Amino acid sequence: MPQRRNAIKELHKNHQRHLHNLDISTDLKKTIKKFLAFVKNKNTTEAQSALRIVHKKLDKAAKRHLLHDNTVARRKALFSRLIKSIA
Numbered sequence: 001m002p003q004r005r006n007a008i009k010e011l012h013k014n015h016q017r018h019l020h021n022l023d024i025s026t027d028l029k030k031t032i033k034k035f036l037a038f039v040k041n042k043n044t045t046e047a048q049s050a051l052r053i054v055h056k057k058l059d060k061a062a063k064r065h066l067l068h069d070n071t072v073a074r075r076k077a078l079f080s081r082l083i084k085s086i087a
Helices: 005-040 044-063 069-086
Strands: none
Touching: 005 044, 005 069, 044 069
């Protein structure tokens, strides 16, 4: 446990950032899971609307440096190919 006042503040900030990042990543995972369920059921219209949301959340995760830019690009390409495969 930190002793100095500034170190205590930094610890608190790090904890808050961790919780915020955790919220973003769990929301992203839930959205991807929902999108993949639409793809599995071959529901194209809902899958396409879910794809837009997934792209938006992936970009937000890249902006927060939760995911690497190349990882985001790879996943976006993969999900787009999935949409084309069911169309």
